[in-house]
Amino acid sequence: MGNDEQSETHAEIMEATYRALCEHGYASLTMQNIADELEKSKGLLHYHFDSKEELLIAFIDYLLSEFEQDIASIEGPPDKKLDEFIERFVVVADAGDRQALHLALLELRAQSPFNDRFREHLARSDTIVRDTVAEIVRDGITQGVFRADAEPEVVAQLVLASMDGARTRGLTIGDETYPAAVSEALNKYVIDDILVKTNE
Amino acid sequence: MGNDEQSETHAEIMEATYRALCEHGYASLTMQNIADELEKSKGLLHYHFDSKEELLIAFIDYLLSEFEQDIASIEGPPDKKLDEFIERFVVVADAGDRQALHLALLELRAQSPFNDRFREHLARSDTIVRDTVAEIVRDGITQGVFRADAEPEVVAQLVLASMDGARTRGLTIGDETYPAAVSEALNKYVIDDILVKTNE
Amino acid sequence: MGNDEQSETHAEIMEATYRALCEHGYASLTMQNIADELEKSKGLLHYHFDSKEELLIAFIDYLLSEFEQDIASIEGPPDKKLDEFIERFVVVADAGDRQALHLALLELRAQSPFNDRFREHLARSDTIVRDTVAEIVRDGITQGVFRADAEPEVVAQLVLASMDGARTRGLTIGDETYPAAVSEALNKYVIDDILVKTNE
Amino acid sequence: MGNDEQSETHAEIMEATYRALCEHGYASLTMQNIADELEKSKGLLHYHFDSKEELLIAFIDYLLSEFEQDIASIEGPPDKKLDEFIERFVVVADAGDRQALHLALLELRAQSPFNDRFREHLARSDTIVRDTVAEIVRDGITQGVFRADAEPEVVAQLVLASMDGARTRGLTIGDETYPAAVSEALNKYVIDDILVKTNE
DNA sequence: GATGAATGAGTGTTCATTCAT
DNA sequence: AATGAATGAACACTCATTCAT
Numbered sequence: 001m002g003n004d005e006q007s008e009t010h011a012e013i014m015e016a017t018y019r020a021l022c023e024h025g026y027a028s029l030t031m032q033n034i035a036d037e038l039e040k041s042k043g044l045l046h047y048h049f050d051s052k053e054e055l056l057i058a059f060i061d062y063l064l065s066e067f068e069q070d071i072a073s074i075e076g077p078p079d080k081k082l083d084e085f086i087e088r089f090v091v092v093a094d095a096g097d098r099q100a101l102h103l104a105l106l107e108l109r110a111q112s113p114f115n116d117r118f119r120e121h122l123a124r125s126d127t128i129v130r131d132t133v134a135e136i137v138r139d140g141i142t143q144g145v146f147r148a149d150a151e152p153e154v155v156a157q158l159v160l161a162s163m164d165g166a167r168t169r170g171l172t173i174g175d176e177t178y179p180a181a182v183s184e185a186l187n188k189y190v191i192d193d194i195l196v197k198t199n200e
Numbered sequence: 201m202g203n204d205e206q207s208e209t210h211a212e213i214m215e216a217t218y219r220a221l222c223e224h225g226y227a228s229l230t231m232q233n234i235a236d237e238l239e240k241s242k243g244l245l246h247y248h249f250d251s252k253e254e255l256l257i258a259f260i261d262y263l264l265s266e267f268e269q270d271i272a273s274i275e276g277p278p279d280k281k282l283d284e285f286i287e288r289f290v291v292v293a294d295a296g297d298r299q300a301l302h303l304a305l306l307e308l309r310a311q312s313p314f315n316d317r318f319r320e321h322l323a324r325s326d327t328i329v330r331d332t333v334a335e336i337v338r339d340g341i342t343q344g345v346f347r348a349d350a351e352p353e354v355v356a357q358l359v360l361a362s363m364d365g366a367r368t369r370g371l372t373i374g375d376e377t378y379p380a381a382v383s384e385a386l387n388k389y390v391i392d393d394i395l396v397k398t399n400e
Numbered sequence: 401m402g403n404d405e406q407s408e409t410h411a412e413i414m415e416a417t418y419r420a421l422c423e424h425g426y427a428s429l430t431m432q433n434i435a436d437e438l439e440k441s442k443g444l445l446h447y448h449f450d451s452k453e454e455l456l457i458a459f460i461d462y463l464l465s466e467f468e469q470d471i472a473s474i475e476g477p478p479d480k481k482l483d484e485f486i487e488r489f490v491v492v493a494d495a496g497d498r499q500a501l502h503l504a505l506l507e508l509r510a511q512s513p514f515n516d517r518f519r520e521h522l523a524r525s526d527t528i529v530r531d532t533v534a535e536i537v538r539d540g541i542t543q544g545v546f547r548a549d550a551e552p553e554v555v556a557q558l559v560l561a562s563m564d565g566a567r568t569r570g571l572t573i574g575d576e577t578y579p580a581a582v583s584e585a586l587n588k589y590v591i592d593d594i595l596v597k598t599n600e
Numbered sequence: 601m602g603n604d605e606q607s608e609t610h611a612e613i614m615e616a617t618y619r620a621l622c623e624h625g626y627a628s629l630t631m632q633n634i635a636d637e638l639e640k641s642k643g644l645l646h647y648h649f650d651s652k653e654e655l656l657i658a659f660i661d662y663l664l665s666e667f668e669q670d671i672a673s674i675e676g677p678p679d680k681k682l683d684e685f686i687e688r689f690v691v692v693a694d695a696g697d698r699q700a701l702h703l704a705l706l707e708l709r710a711q712s713p714f715n716d717r718f719r720e721h722l723a724r725s726d727t728i729v730r731d732t733v734a735e736i737v738r739d740g741i742t743q744g745v746f747r748a749d750a751e752p753e754v755v756a757q758l759v760l761a762s763m764d765g766a767r768t769r770g771l772t773i774g775d776e777t778y779p780a781a782v783s784e785a786l787n788k789y790v791i792d793d794i795l796v797k798t799n800e
Numbered sequence: 801g802a803t804g805a806a807t808g809a810g811t812g813t814t815c816a817t818t819c820a821t
Numbered sequence: 822a823a824t825g826a827a828t829g830a831a832c833a834c835t836c837a838t839t840c841a842t
Binding site for chain 3: 624625626627628703706707709710711712713714719722723726727751754755757758760761762763764765766768769771772773774778781782784785786788789790793794
C-alpha cells in the first residue's frame with residue numbers, strides 16, 4: 001500500500017485549506033476557518049501539522065503540484081501548446097474556481113517577502129513553470145513554427161508576467177474580462193510576432 | 201484646497217503607515233506597528249481615524265495619489281513618455297524603496313476581493329492609470345510616432361499587466377532583475393511593433 | 401515622582417500573583433488565575449509583562465526582596481538574631497500566610513532545574529540569605545557568644561537546610577508542627593553546641 | 601502477591617514516567633512525554649490508568665516503595681546504618697540519577713498541598729522513613745553506641761529535614777556539593793554529639 | 801493489548817478599540 | 822492633541838481524554 005496514506009486526511013485538509021483561503025483570504029485565514037471547512041476540530045489540524053505555517057507550506061506544495069500537473073498535461077504542437085497554456089492561465093470557462101486558485105497563489109506570493117520558506121517553495125515552482133514555457137518556445141523554434149530569433153526565456157518571462165499581472169489587475173477591479181483581454185493582446189502583439197508566417 | 205488641516209499629522213500617519221506596511225506586510229500590520237513608526241501612541245491613531253480599516257482606506261488614497269502625481273509629471277513626446285512610464289514602473293535606481301511601494305500595493309490588491317471598499321478605491325486608480333497610458337498611446341498615434349493600427353486601450357492593458365506581473369514574480373522569487381528583464385522584453389516585442397519605423 | 405510608578409499596578413500584580421500561586425500552585429497557575437485575583441483582564445497582565453515567564457521572574461524578585469528585607473530587619477545580639485531568624489523561618493504565629501510564601505518559593509525552586517532564569521534569580525537570593533546567617537555566626541564568634549571553633553558557613557548551611565527541609569516535609573504531610581519541632585531540635589543539637597557556656 | 605500481571609507493562613510505565621518526570625519536570629509533564637519514553641502510544645496509558653492523576657498516584661507509590669526498599673536494605677550496627685542512610689540520601693556516586701529521583705519527589709511534594717491524594721500517599725511514606733531512622737537511633741541507644749539522652753524521633757526529624765533541605769537548596773543553586781557539605785555538617789554537629797565517646 | 805485519529809476545553813498571547821486624563 | 826491603562830474577543834496551540842479498529 002505504500003505511504004499513500006498521506007493522501008486520505010492530508011488531501012482533505014489541503015482542500016479545506018483551499019476553500020478557506022478562497023473564502024477568507026490569507027490575512028484573515030484562521031485554523032478555525034480551515035477546521036470549519038473540514039468539518040473537523042481545530043485540534044485535528046495540529047495533529048497532522050505541527051503549526052499553521054507548516055500546514056501552509058504543505059498547502060503551497062499541494063497547490064503548485066496541482067498546477068504543475070495541469071500544465072504538464074498539455075499536449076499538441078508548440079504553438080497550440082502555448083495557446084492552451086495561456087488559455088488555462090486565463091480560464092474563460094470555470095472562472096470562479098481557477099480564479100480563486102490564482103488569487104490564493106497571489107496572496108501567498110504577496111507574503112513571500114516576509115516568509116523565507118514561502119518564498120523558497122514558491123520560487124521553485126516559478127522556475128519550473130517558466131522553464132516549461134521556455135521549452136515550448138524552444139521546441140517551436142526547432143520545429144519551425146516559431147521564428148529562429150525568438151528568445152525562449154524572454155518570451156516565457158513576458159508571457160507569464162503579463163498573464164500574472166492580468167489576473168492581479170482583474171482581481172483588483174473585480175473585472176473578470178481583464179485576463180481574457182490581455183490574453184488576446186498577448187496573442188496579437190507578442191505571439192503573432194514570433195510565429196513563422198507561412199504565406200507572407 | 202479643502203481643509204489643509206488634514207495635512208500635518210495626517211501626512212505623518214500616512215508615511216508611518218507606509219513604513220510599517222513595508223516592514224511587516226499587510227497580514228502582520230498592526231496599529232502598534234504604525235504607532236511605533238510614528239513615534240506616537242496607538243490612541244492617537246484612533247483619534248484621527250475611526251478604525252484600522254478607515255486608516256487603510258485613507259492610506260490607499262494617499263498611496264495612489266502619490267503614484268498618480270508621479271506618472272502625471274512625466275513630460276516629453278509620447279514614445280519617450282511611454283518609455284519613462286515603464287522605467288518608473290520598473291525602477292532601476294532606487295530599487296529598495298519603490299519596490300516596497302509596489303509590494304504594499306500588491307498586498308492591498310490581494311486583499312481587495314475580501315474588502316469592497318479596498319476594491320473600489322483601488323479600481324478607481326487602476327482606471328486612471330490605464331487611461332493615462334492609453335492616452336499616451338493615443339497621442340502617439342495622433343502625432344505619428346505610433347502606428348495607426350495600435351489599439352491604445354489594449355496596449356495599455358498589456359503594458360500594465362506585464363509590468364505588474366513582472367514585479368509580482370520578481371517578489372516571489374526574490375529576483376530583482378525580473379522587472380528589468382520584462383521591461384526589455386516589453387520594448388522589444390511590443391513597443392517596437394507599434395513604433396512607426398522612419399527608415400525601413 | 402521618580403520611577404516609583406512601577407509601584408502602583410506592578411505591586412498589585414505581584415500581590416495577585418502571590419494569591420493565585422498560593423491558591424492554585426505553580427503547576428496549575430494560569431494568567432487567568434492571576435487576572436481573576438487582580439480583578440482585571442488577562443490582557444492587562446500582558447500590557448505590563450511581555451510574557452508569563454517575565455511576570456514570574458519579576459515575581460521571584462518581588463518575593464525574595466520582601467524576604468530579604470524581612471531578615472535584614474532583625475536586630476539584637478548574634479545569638480538572639482539567630483533565634484529570631486529561625487523563628488521567622490518557622491513562624492508559629494501567622495502560620496497560614498507565611499507558610500504559603502514558603503510554599504510558593506518551594507514550587508518555584510522545584511521548577512528551577514528546568515528554567516535557567518528561575519535558577520539564577522533564586523540562587524542569587526539563596527547566597528544572600530546564607531551569607532546573612534553566616535555573618536550572624538561570625539559576629540557571634542567575634543563577640544564571644546559563639547565558640548571560636550564554630551564554622552560560620554557550615555552552620556549557616558545546616559541551619560538553612562534543616563529549616564527548609566522542615567517546611568517541605570511539613571507541607572508534605574500537612575503537619576504544621578513539623579517546622580517548630582525541627583526548630584527546637586536545631587536549637588538543642590546545633591545551636592546549643594556552639595554557644596559559649598558561661599557557667600558550666 | 602496479588603495480581604502479578606500488574607508487573608510487566610505497569611513497571612515499564614512507571615519507569616517511563618520516572619524518566620519523563622526527570623526530563624520535563626512535573627509542571628510540564630504530559631501523557632505524551634510518558635508515552636514517548638515508553639515508546640508506546642498515549643492511548644495505552646489510558647488503557648492501564650483511568651486518568652493522569654491515577655497514573656501519578658501509582659507512580660508515587662512506585663517511587664516510595666523503591667525508596668523504602670532501598671533504605672530497608674541497609675545493614676550493620678546502628679551508627680554505620682545511620683551513616684549509610686545519610687550517604688544514600690546524599691549520594692556521592694551516581695549523582696545524576698538519584699538526584700533526579702529526589703527532584704521528582706520534591707516536585708510531587710510541592711504539589712501535595714493542592715492534591716489530597718498526593719499528600720496522603722506521600723505522608724504515609726514520610727512516616728515510614730522517619731520511623732525507620734528513629735528506630736535506628738533507638739537501636740543505637742539500646743546497643744550503647746548512641747547516648748541515652750538522644751531523642752530518636754527528634755534526631756530523625758532533624759536528620760531528614762536537613763538532608764531534604766540540602767537537596768532542595770542544592771537544586772536551587774545548581775550546586776551539587778551542597779548535600780555533601782550538609783551531610784558533613786550533620787555528622788559534625790549532630791551525630792557526633794549523640795555518639796557515645798569511648799575514650800573521653 | 802495497543803494504536804492513531806479525533807475532540808474540546810483551556811492556555812498564553814495578540815490586538816483593535818475605548819476611555820479617563 | 823495625545824497618552825497610557827485597560828478590555829474583550831480572537832488567535833495558534835496544547836493536552837487529557839475518548840473511541841473505533
